[in-house]
Amino acid sequence: MYPTMSGVEIESYRDRFVRHLSQTVPGRKEFVVAEARGCTVTTADGRSYLDMTSGIGVANVGHCHPRVVEAIQAQAARYAHVNVYGRFVVPEQVELVERLTGAAGAGFDMAYLTSSGAESTECAMKLARKHTGRPKFVAFERAYHGRTLGALSVSWREEWRAPFEPLLDEVMFVPYDSLTAAAAAVDDRTAAVIVEPIQGEGGIRVPSDDFLPGLRELCDATGALLIVDEVQGGMGRSGRWFAHQHTDVRPDIITMAKAVGGGLPLGAVLASAELFATFVDPPLSHLTTMGGNPVACAAGIAAFDVIADGLLDRVVEAGEYLRTGLAALCDEFAGLLVDVRGRGLWCAIELSVDANPVVARMQQLGVLVGSVLNQSGTVRIMPPLVISDAEIDTFVGVLRTVLGEVAS
Structure with missing residues (x-):
């Protein structure tokens, strides 16, 4: 692709971005985005990058999937926004929620639509507290559930919690x-246990087979609810609709976001009609202005249907192919690449060195990967679910080059 901006225009945007957009990471940004399609992100100076991050788990069906784009355009031409909660029936919401609850299985009658993962966490925590009348939450070390005050209260890393304390009083991390x-x-006293079925920011950590079933038993024995955070793991990332479905555990509440909207801001909280009835007494116990926006829902319907058309099987196949390539590198660079883990197209490699220089060097060579927030040696690998074997080969080849440089 040819450059879409001059060098002067590119530098102007980089300068103006820093000047006018509040950021929580210092410094100028690496490049200016011009286009993203499939598994490729193209910059304004004409360079192309293989995206192995999916925009941190958002572009599960790839960037600008034609069916998603068509759905967005058609819906925007009809109406982009109405009162989305409390007064009108929005057909796009109905169609999306029927799909999501159907994928979740028995016991999930309803969904509350949100705009983000943190908002889904807040909704789930309020629902658990109000339904049980209890104050306490149990969460896990290396957990991440968002940065709003309630979500931050159940997110583990003290460095980010401390400046905003006091947070919620009764939270235990184990x-x-x-x-x-x-x-x-x-x-x-426990309202809920909140858990990621596979930890995302904790390093793509897959628990033992008995962990989620054991949590279910603990919650049943004490009357606590089980909240499963599927913000990263949902929408087919692990090879199932939800990562907890690799066990036979049925949580009480499921939180979702990221890939739900096919690239647009959209999240959901799934639970039973009995649980959601607690928000009706008193009426308006929880509200949203933008959650369930019709255009985002139309995009979500299209993205769901793309995944439903056989993509889950492809995720399993492609994930095995990816981990086979990574395992070969583990043998080749023993002592440097110390672990490969994950499920489906949700993988991580663990290095014996800081991951950030490796991430930066891979970007220089045209591949976008990421680190994780709560584990310094981890490289996060979560490409669009439509990735081809040839694109996986490209990624593995670039990683081999960079590991060779580090090793030497």
Whole structure:
């Protein structure tokens, strides 16, 4: 692709971005985006990058999937926004929620639509507190559930929690994948246990097979609710609609966002009609202005249907192919690449060195990967679910080059 801006225009946008957009990471941004399609992001100076991040788990069906684009255009031509909660029936909301609850299975009658993962967490926490009348939450070390005050209260990293304290009073963090520690924490004051079925920002950590079933038993024994955070793991990322479906556990509440909207801001909280009835007494116990925006819902319907058309099987196949390539590198660079883990197209490699220089060097060579917030040696790999074997080969080849440079 040819450049879409001159060098002067590019530098102007980089300068103006820093000047006018509040950021929480210092410094100028690496490049100016011009276009994104499929698994490729193209910059304004004409360079192309293989995107192995999906915009941090958002572009599960790829950037600008034709069916998603068509749905957005058609819906925007009809109406972009109306009162989305409380007064009108929005057909796009109905169509989307029927799909999501159907994928979640028995016991999930309803959904509350939101705009983001943090908003979904807040809704789920309010629902759990109000339904149980209890004040306490149990969460896990290395957990991440968002940065709003409630979500931050159940997110683990003290560095980001401390400046905003006091947060919610009764939150206990216990080691992930430890039923013994969880059993000591969950009691008759616990409103809910909130858990990622596979930890995302904790390093793409897959727990033992008995972990989620054990949490379900603890919650049943104490009357606490089980909230499963599927913000990163939902919409087919692990090879199932939801990552917790690799077990036979049925949570009480599921939170979603990221890939739900096919690239537009959209999230959801799934639960039973009985649980959601608690928001009706008193009426308007929870509200949203933009959650369930019709254009975002139309995009979400299209994205869901793309995944439903056989893409889950492809995720399993492509994930095995990807991990086979990564395992070969693990043998080749023993001592540097120390672990490969994940499910479906949600993988991580663990390095014996800081991951950030590796991430930066791969970007220089045309591949976008990411680190994670709560584990310094982890490289996050979560490409669009439509990635081809040839694109996986390209990624593995670039990673081999960069690891070779580090090793030497």
